[in-house]
Amino acid sequence: MTARVIDGRAVAARLRERLAAEIASLPFAPKLVVLLVGDDPVSAVYVRNKDKAARAAGFTSETERLSAATTEAALLARIAALNDDPEVDGILVQLPLPRHIRTEAVLDAIDPAKDVDGFHPLNAGLLAIGRPALVPCTPKGVMTLLAEAGVPVAGARAVVIGRSNIVGRPMAALLTLADATVTLAHSRTRDLAAECRRAEILVVAAGRPGLVRGDWVAPGACVIDVGINRLADGRLAGDVAYAEALPHAGWITPVPGGVGPMTIATLLANTLAAARARRGVGAIAA
Numbered sequence: 114m115t116a117r118v119i120d121g122r123a124v125a126a127r128l129r130e131r132l133a134a135e136i137a138s139l140p141f142a143p144k145l146v147v148l149l150v151g152d153d154p155v156s157a158v159y160v161r162n163k164d165k166a167a168r169a170a171g172f173t174s175e176t177e178r179l180s181a182a183t184t185e186a187a188l189l190a191r192i193a194a195l196n197d198d199p200e201v202d203g204i205l206v207q208l209p210l211p212r213h214i215r216t217e218a219v220l221d222a223i224d225p226a227k228d229v230d231g232f233h234p235l236n237a238g239l240l241a242i243g244r245p246a247l248v249p250c251t252p253k254g255v256m257t258l259l260a261e262a263g264v265p266v267a268g269a270r271a272v273v274i275g276r277s278n279i280v281g282r283p284m285a286a287l288l289t290l291a292d293a294t295v296t297l298a299h300s301r302t303r304d305l306a307a308e309c310r311r312a313e314i315l316v317v318a319a320g321r322p323g324l325v326r327g328d329w330v331a332p333g334a335c336v337i338d339v340g341i342n343r344l345a346d347g348r349l350a351g352d353v354a355y356a357e358a359l360p361h362a363g364w365i366t367p368v369p370g371g372v373g374p375m376t377i378a379t380l381l382a383n384t385l386a387a388a389r390a391r392r393g394v395g396a397i398a399a
C-alpha cells in the first residue's frame with residue numbers, strides 16, 4: 114500500500130478562497146495585527162507569509178516590528194492599546210519572545226476575544242472543558258485536514274506526540290471532542306514506538322527531525338507531521354521519516370506543504386470568526 118498524500122497547500126488555498134468570499138460580503142474588512150519583537154529571520158518569514166495571505170483574502174493586516182530591546186512593560190502597553198482599539202479584530206504576538214520578556218504575562222494580556230492564536234488561558238481552558246472558542250491554529254488546521262481527507266476520527270485510536278500548549282495539548286483536546294480515543298505521548302513516554310504502532314491517527318509535534326520511523330506506522334494509519342525542522346543543508350524536514358512511512362501509511366502529510374499552510378489559513382479563519390463575534394455578525398464558527 115502507498116499512502117494518499119494530503120495536500121495542505123490545496124486545502125489551505127480552498128479555505129482562504131472561502132474566507133475571501135465571506136469577507137467580500139461583509140461591510141468591513143477584519144483586521145489582524147501581528148507584533149514581532151526582535152529580528153529573528155525565521156519569524157520574519159512566517160510573518161511576511163501571514164501578511165500576504167491575509168491581504169490576498171481581503172483582511173487588513175498590519176505587522177508591527179518592535180526592537181529586540183523592547184521592554185515587557187512597553188509590549189504590554191502596546192497590547193493594551195490594541196485591546197482597546199475597536200478597529201482591531203485579531204492580535205498575534207509572534208513566539209518565541211526575547212528571553213527578558215515573560216511569555217505568560219504577554220499571552221495573559223491579550224483580550225481573549227481578539228486572541229486569534231487561542232493561547233490565552235481563558236481560551237485554552239474553554240477548549241479543555243469542551244467549549245472551544247478561539248482554538249490554536251495548528252491543531253484546528255489538522256482537524257480540517259482530517260475532515261477534508263475523509264479520515265474517520267470518531268472511535269479511532271489517536272496518538273499525539275508532544276504536549277506543548279501550542280500544538281499537542283489542544284490537538285489531544287480536539288481529537289477527544291471529535292470522539293477519538295487519545296493518547297498524549299511525549300519525551301518521557303516509555304515505549305514511544307509501541308504507542309505509535311497502535312495509532313490509527315498519529316499526530317507528531319515533537320520538534321525532532323525523523324523521530325517517527327517507518328516501522329512505527331501501523332498499516333493504513335493516518336500520519337500528520339507537524340514538525341518543521343530546518344536541516345543543516347537548508348532543507349525543511351518533518352518529525353516523520355517520510356520516505357519510510359509512505360509505504361505503511363494510509364494517509365500522510367508532507368513537509369513542507371502539509372500542516373504549515375493550514376496554520377496560516379486557520380489563523381485567518383480565526384480572525385474572521387473573532388471579527389464576526391466582536392462586531393455582532395454571527396457567532397464564532399467551528
Ligand SMILES: Nc1nc(=O)c2c([nH]1)NC[C@@H]1CN(c3ccc(C(=O)N[C@@H](CCC(=O)O)C(=O)O)cc3)C=[N+]21
Pocket residue numbers: 156158159162205206207208209230250341349368369370371372373374375376377
Ligand atoms: N504566536 C505565534 N503563532 C504562530 O502560529 C506561530 C508563532 N507564534 N511562531 C512561529 C510558529 C511557526 N508557524 C508557522 C506557520 C506556517 C508555516 C508554513 O506555512 N510553513 C510552510 C513552509 C514555509 C517555509 O518554506 O519555510 C510549509 O510547511 O509548507 C510554518 C510555521 C507559526 N507559528
